Amino acid sequence: MELHVVIHGRKDLGEQLYTQLREAIESGRLAAGTRLPPSRLLAEQLGISRRTVSDTYALLTYDGLLIGKVGSGTFVNARGARALPRPSAPALASAAAIARWQNIVVPFLHPQLAGALRCEFIGGAISKNLFHQDDWRSCTQHALRQMARERGFYSQPEGLTALRDAIARYIAFARGVNCQADDLVVCSGAQQALDMIARVLIEPGCTVAMEDPGYTPARLLFVALGARVVGVPVDADGIQVERIPADARLIYVTPSHQFPLGMPMSLARREALLEAAHAQGALIIEDDYDCEFRYEGRPTDSLQSMDTRGVVAYVGTFSKTLLPELRIGYAVLPPAIRPAVIKAKQLTDWHTSTLPQWTLARFIAEGHLLKHIRRCHAVYASRRERILQRFAGDLATWFEIVPSTAGFHLAVLCKVPLNIALLVELAHKVEVGLYPLAPFFHDSPPRDGLMIGYGAIETLDIDPALDRVRDILEQIT
Amino acid sequence: MELHVVIHGRKDLGEQLYTQLREAIESGRLAAGTRLPPSRLLAEQLGISRRTVSDTYALLTYDGLLIGKVGSGTFVNARGARALPRPSAPALASAAAIARWQNIVVPFLHPQLAGALRCEFIGGAISKNLFHQDDWRSCTQHALRQMARERGFYSQPEGLTALRDAIARYIAFARGVNCQADDLVVCSGAQQALDMIARVLIEPGCTVAMEDPGYTPARLLFVALGARVVGVPVDADGIQVERIPADARLIYVTPSHQFPLGMPMSLARREALLEAAHAQGALIIEDDYDCEFRYEGRPTDSLQSMDTRGVVAYVGTFSKTLLPELRIGYAVLPPAIRPAVIKAKQLTDWHTSTLPQWTLARFIAEGHLLKHIRRCHAVYASRRERILQRFAGDLATWFEIVPSTAGFHLAVLCKVPLNIALLVELAHKVEVGLYPLAPFFHDSPPRDGLMIGYGAIETLDIDPALDRVRDILEQIT
Numbered sequence: 001m002e003l004h005v006v007i008h009g010r011k012d013l014g015e016q017l018y019t020q021l022r023e024a025i026e027s028g029r030l031a032a033g034t035r036l037p038p039s040r041l042l043a044e045q046l047g048i049s050r051r052t053v054s055d056t057y058a059l060l061t062y063d064g065l066l067i068g069k070v071g072s073g074t075f076v077n078a079r080g081a082r083a084l085p086r087p088s089a090p091a092l093a094s095a096a097a098i099a100r101w102q103n104i105v106v107p108f109l110h111p112q113l114a115g116a117l118r119c120e121f122i123g124g125a126i127s128k129n130l131f132h133q134d135d136w137r138s139c140t141q142h143a144l145r146q147m148a149r150e151r152g153f154y155s156q157p158e159g160l161t162a163l164r165d166a167i168a169r170y171i172a173f174a175r176g177v178n179c180q181a182d183d184l185v186v187c188s189g190a191q192q193a194l195d196m197i198a199r200v201l202i203e204p205g206c207t208v209a210m211e212d213p214g215y216t217p218a219r220l221l222f223v224a225l226g227a228r229v230v231g232v233p234v235d236a237d238g239i240q241v242e243r244i245p246a247d248a249r250l251i252y253v254t255p256s257h258q259f260p261l262g263m264p265m266s267l268a269r270r271e272a273l274l275e276a277a278h279a280q281g282a283l284i285i286e287d288d289y290d291c292e293f294r295y296e297g298r299p300t301d302s303l304q305s306m307d308t309r310g311v312v313a314y315v316g317t318f319s320k321t322l323l324p325e326l327r328i329g330y331a332v333l334p335p336a337i338r339p340a341v342i343k344a345k346q347l348t349d350w351h352t353s354t355l356p357q358w359t360l361a362r363f364i365a366e367g368h369l370l371k372h373i374r375r376c377h378a379v380y381a382s383r384r385e386r387i388l389q390r391f392a393g394d395l396a397t398w399f400e401i402v403p404s405t406a407g408f409h410l411a412v413l414c415k416v417p418l419n420i421a422l423l424v425e426l427a428h429k430v431e432v433g434l435y436p437l438a439p440f441f442h443d444s445p446p447r448d449g450l451m452i453g454y455g456a457i458e459t460l461d462i463d464p465a466l467d468r469v470r471d472i473l474e475q476i477t
Numbered sequence: 478m479e480l481h482v483v484i485h486g487r488k489d490l491g492e493q494l495y496t497q498l499r500e501a502i503e504s505g506r507l508a509a510g511t512r513l514p515p516s517r518l519l520a521e522q523l524g525i526s527r528r529t530v531s532d533t534y535a536l537l538t539y540d541g542l543l544i545g546k547v548g549s550g551t552f553v554n555a556r557g558a559r560a561l562p563r564p565s566a567p568a569l570a571s572a573a574a575i576a577r578w579q580n581i582v583v584p585f586l587h588p589q590l591a592g593a594l595r596c597e598f599i600g601g602a603i604s605k606n607l608f609h610q611d612d613w614r615s616c617t618q619h620a621l622r623q624m625a626r627e628r629g630f631y632s633q634p635e636g637l638t639a640l641r642d643a644i645a646r647y648i649a650f651a652r653g654v655n656c657q658a659d660d661l662v663v664c665s666g667a668q669q670a671l672d673m674i675a676r677v678l679i680e681p682g683c684t685v686a687m688e689d690p691g692y693t694p695a696r697l698l699f700v701a702l703g704a705r706v707v708g709v710p711v712d713a714d715g716i717q718v719e720r721i722p723a724d725a726r727l728i729y730v731t732p733s734h735q736f737p738l739g740m741p742m743s744l745a746r747r748e749a750l751l752e753a754a755h756a757q758g759a760l761i762i763e764d765d766y767d768c769e770f771r772y773e774g775r776p777t778d779s780l781q782s783m784d785t786r787g788v789v790a791y792v793g794t795f796s797k798t799l800l801p802e803l804r805i806g807y808a809v810l811p812p813a814i815r816p817a818v819i820k821a822k823q824l825t826d827w828h829t830s831t832l833p834q835w836t837l838a839r840f841i842a843e844g845h846l847l848k849h850i851r852r853c854h855a856v857y858a859s860r861r862e863r864i865l866q867r868f869a870g871d872l873a874t875w876f877e878i879v880p881s882t883a884g885f886h887l888a889v890l891c892k893v894p895l896n897i898a899l900l901v902e903l904a905h906k907v908e909v910g911l912y913p914l915a916p917f918f919h920d921s922p923p924r925d926g927l928m929i930g931y932g933a934i935e936t937l938d939i940d941p942a943l944d945r946v947r948d949i950l951e952q953i954t
Contacts (some may be wrong), residue, residue: 004653006778028657029649092788092813093726093758094678101677102816104824110630126629131624140617140832147802148610150602152933153587154801172506176481180505188665192826199573200578204681204703221824226681249570281570301483311569324631325624325831336569340578347581347698348825349669353833354802355617456629 002280003037013048017056025065025076032078036066039197106218107439110324118431119465123260123409125325125456130376131323136359137369143358145414150354157346159186159330160357167316167330167366174292176305177314179332185341187404188352190289190317190329194218194252196348197313197331200252200340201283202227209248211239213440213447215287218252231443234258237401238265241272251277251284255303256281256291260440260451261411262404270303277311284312286432290407292373297405320408320455321373328352328360362367380408383454384473386462391452395466398473399449411437413449419449419476426472432465480514482523490525493545493586494533502542502553509555513543516551523930532907581697583702584916587801592724596942600737600886601801602933606802607853612845613836620835627831634823636663636807637834642806643841644793651769653782654791656809662818663830667806668767671695671729672809673825674790677817678727678760679704685726690718690917690924692736692764695729702745703858708920711735711879715742717895718749721759728754728761732780733768737917737928738888739881747780754788760814761789767797767884769850770857787811795837797885798850805829846894857885863939868929875950876926897925903949909942 005020007013024030036042039053046053052350057074060066060264067077092098112126140239146162158164162182171177187193203210204226210219212231222229227250231244253273255265256308265273304314317329333341345351377387391401391412400410414420420436427434435453438446482497484490501507513519516530523530526809534551537543537758546552569575623639635641641658646656664670679685681703687696689708699706704727709720716730730750732742742750754761763780781791810818822828840846868878868889876889891897897913904911912930915923934942 003626003650004776004778006653006776013888024653029653029655031646031649034646034650071599091758092678092760093724094680094683094760095679095758097683098814098817101820104820106820106823122630124631128625128627128629130628133621137618137621140621141614144610144614144617148605150605150802151593152605152608152800152802153593153599154601154796169508169511172481172501172508173511176483176501176506177502178506187828188826192822195825199701199738200575201569203571203574206571209782213766224676224821224824247570272793281568281572283571299481299483319631323629325627325629325828326824327828327830336572337575340575343578343581343583344701345702346583347668347694348663348672349804351802351804353665353804353830355833356830395541416819476616 003042003045005042006389007046007048014052017046017048017052018059019087021056021060022063022065025060032076036074036076038073045189046393091134101224101377104224106220117428117433119461120433120456121450121452121454121465122433122456123451123453124320124325125453127379127456127458128322130372130379132368132372135366135372136363139359139362139366139368140355142362143355146358147355155351155354157351158342159184159352160354160361163357164330166361170364170369171314171316171332175288175302176299177302177332178305179314183332183338185338185345186332186357187329187331187333187345188327188349189319190287191217191221192313192348193315193317193329193331194221194285194287197283197285197315197333197337197339197345198222198225198227198250199202199344200337207245207248208245208250208252209282210259211254212254212442212444213260213437214252214442215254216440218287219442222250222252228444231441233367234261236263238263238269239273241269241276244276246280248280248282251282252287252301253284253437254287254289256288257286257299257404257407259289260437261402262407262409263402263403263405267300270301270306272302274307274309276312283310283334287316288311289315289316292321293377293378293408294406295381295384302304305319307334310336313337321369321376322360326356326360328356330352368471379459380454383457383462384410385461387452387454387457387466390463390466394470395473398477408455409451409453411449411451413437413447416474416477418448420450422476423469424474426476427469430468432468432473434469480519480522482519484523485527491529491533494523494525494529495536498533498537499540499542502537507553509553511553513551513553513739513902533817550672578701581701583697584693586842594905594910596672596938597910597933598927598929598931598942599910599933600928600930601797601913602930603797603800603853604856604935605934607849607856609845609849612843612849613840616836616839616845617832619839620804620832623835624832632828632831634828635819636661636829637831637838638868639833640838641807643838647841647846648793648809652765652779652793653776654779654809655782656791660809660815660820662808662810662815664808664822664828665808665826666796666806667764667792668694668698669825669889670792670794670806670808671762671764672698673818673821674760674762674810674814675699675702675704675727676821679816684722684725685727685729686759687729688731688735689919689921690914691729691919692731695764696919699727699729706919708918711738713740715740715746716750718753719745723757725757725759728759729763729764729860730780731764731766733777734881734884736764737886737914738879739884739886740879741777741882742901744777747778747783747814751780751784751786751788755786758812759788762792763789764792766792766794767845769798770854770885771883772858772861781809784811787813798846798853799837803833805833839953856936857931860934860936860939861885863889863936864929864931864943867943871947872950875954885932886930888926890914890924893954894927895950897927899953900946900949903953904946905944907913907949909945911946
């Protein structure tokens with residue numbers, strides 16, 4: 001590893017070196033605190049005398065740009081650096097294509113640590129203190145040893161066999177999903193599973209159907225891939241199958257826990273959906289994002305396990321059960337698309353990082369995942385109970401709850417006209433993060449309401465937070 | 478976490494449970510060794526009596542499908558399972574799109590551990606024993622502590638600030654790349670960096686230019702995105718700039734170490750390339766995949782550092798310096814495309830897994846990366862020396878070396894007519910992995926020769942392996 005300096009010819013060597021180092025430091029390219037190579041090494045690298053290098057260092061030290069620390073070397077001084085000028089944006093021929101991506105607005109980005117509110121009802125986030133770091137650490141240790149045994153090659157695009165095997169057993173047990181390791185592809189989160197499947201199915205201009213309201217990041221992705229996305233209205237039984245366009249090639253649904261409203265898809269609708277997909281040659285993506293947490297009633301079958309014709313791709317994730325930042329999800333793919341999806345995965349990022357894969361395989365095999373889900377389930381059940389009681393109690397003046405049986409968010413709809421934007425704004429001022437439902441409606445008329453996530457909020461914070469929400473509601477209505 | 482069983486109504490409860498469990502075990506959905514929930518828990522979950530459950534378990538045990546182990550529970554017996562029938566492939570409306578992906582052939586896949594030869598001259602692989610697992614482990618420990626401090630939210634799509642900062646300092650120091658943390662996006666390997674950039678620039682039918690011969694996975698990716706890819710011939714100075722099509726919107730090059738031939742791009746060509754790109758509004762991808770290892774001559778400036786107009790996206794990776802399976806790469810992006818690329822990253826997989834990011838940030842900050850590169854450099858230099866001596870010596874009858882100064886592979890061209898396919902086949906039989914150059918040529922007439930990677934082969938194996946190659950050559954010519 002060498003410091004980047006370019007010397008031309010054999011003349012003015014010291015001056016060339018001085019000018020380049022000075023420029024590198026003043027422009028900020030060499031940041032304050034960077035350690036320069038010992039003069040002997042730099043001299044060797046550049047094929048010039050050591051004396052030339054040490055003289056140059058001395059000169060720069062005199063200028064205040066370098067600083068020598070006895071016994072540890074020569075460093076860039078803090079005073080020297082200034083910000084780099086940015087090159088101006090050129091007129092690229094692809095400017096229109098770039099703008100199409102640049103103008104995408106992803107709603108409800110998770111806040112960074114610094115910007116997070118005390119009481120967050122944001123969806124898709126979890127409580128870190130439920131995650132037993134020690135179990136994960138011991139599995140990571142094991143994974144490091146596994147990794148050490150491999151040669152320094154790329155790994156398989158479809159994911160490690162050990163992990164695919166563990167996931168297949170887990171979802172067969174927990175979700176009745178009909179699969180073996182060879183049907184699975186490991187992805188970097190469910191979002192990448194959607195991307196892989198969508199890439200191999202979508203050609204520009206083709207039609208994609210999805211629930212409306214629905215999961216906006218999936219919609220944005222399909223649109224970015226050039227699809228015409230049609231929002232199909234949902235009712236209490238789920239997607240209105242008869243309103244799916246006949247030319248839809250891809251149908252995206254969330255049958256266990258409709259995103260964002262929460263109701264499960266009825267059995268009759270599931271059957272109708274499978275029938276419709278088969279009749280029109282469409283593939284269904286079943287996004288089973290948080291079905292591990294179920295509170296009432298008996299479980300329903302996954303679409304995948306009802307599918308006898310290979311038209312369902314089942315997508316799952318460990319972002320909800322474990323940690324969003326882990327970025328491990330998976331897809332159970334029918335034979336018609338699996339080889340193509342593996343090619344797409346390979347050309348996209350070759351494969352998912354192996355260390356998290358080995359770690360998770362161990363975590364599942366050791367039974368930590370089931371224990372973890374059981375632990376979270378108990379906590380989420382009590383949070384859900386508190387929220388349901390409040391929305392059935394003092395908050396029932398303004399809201400009604402959409403019935404749901406699973407997951408870790410609820411939806412509530414406004415019973416009376418309400419300025420939701422104002423409510424969200426005032427709640428934010430008292431450290432309560434609220435999120436409106438309306439942005440998830442696309443082609444259907446939006447309904448006013450809130451999505452109440454309870455993965456991230458501490459149980460004891462729920463009542464005080466909802467007290468503040470009630471106080472605001474009383475003020476503004 | 479519950480076992481997935483669906484009970485309808487209140488009749489024939491035991492029979493419903495028996496039928497479903499039997500089907501789940503016989504179909505292999507519940508794999509041999511899977512532990513069933515205690516009868517009390519399953520009864521509670523299904524809202525049926527405990528007696529019904531334990532009777533059913535007893536019946537299945539009698540059938541030989543379950544096995545009870547005193548003190549530890551009830552398990553699926555090994556005899557029960559048989560393979561699942563696969564659903565037949567339906568006629569999907571997207572069949573043509575799927576076939577386009579499915580038929581992609583990626584050359585030179587890395588072998589799995591089991592299929593690897595003793596002496597591998599494959600490119601892009603590294604020697605695991607050069608990687609000091611202990612340093613990585615201690616940084617992983619540190620990373621786990623960092624992770625524990627965050628809340629359970631998604632992280633930033635562009636990558637952790639700590640890592641972007643560390644990479645910016647590292648490439649400014651080592652490659653003279655003109656950047657700060659805010660110019661960088663962390664990706665899952667260089668392949669994903671290419672994918673992100675290509676996605677925001679390429680619209681179906683637009684022209685992309687790349688070196689020919691060139692890096693096939695990049696070409697396959699551009700084609701899959703719908704581009705018309707034009708291979709531009711290279712000579713001893715690199716890409717022949719005047720032959721780049723005037724309507725190319727994206728130009729992909731490897732200036733430090735042309736892939737696969739190895740020669741660096743001359744200064745004059747670099748200047749001409751920047752000029753041409755600016756004139757036609759094209760963006761250049763500079764893939765600097767293995768430039769950390771330089772053996773001769775003085776370093777050359779990166780295109781990125783010569784670029785005053787913001788037309789270069791610089792792509793780097795830790796697959797070559799550290800480990801391919803780590804899947805961390807990065808792109809230094811000009812302002813014209815960075816916001817769009819961040820959106821693409823977000824819709825593709827939200828962000829790269831945080832644990833490897835924290836680990837690498839620490840690994841760089843602690844100086845382990847520089848030490849590691851220095852260590853590898855010394856080893857690679859001696860391997861390279863051995864290979865050069867052999868190809869300048871006894872193998873010079875058949876091959877000539879393409880001059881190069883960096884990286885960890887060399888290219889050799891045939892001086893006499895040779896049956897390369899036969900050579901590769903016979904070498905494989907004596908545990909020597911050789912890889913022809915021809916598959917990297919696309920629009921230009923292929924030249925016979927070999928790509929000789931020396932990242933994965935042990936130094937002491939080089940001479941015996943090349944002895945075997947010479948013996949084969951003597952036989953077949």
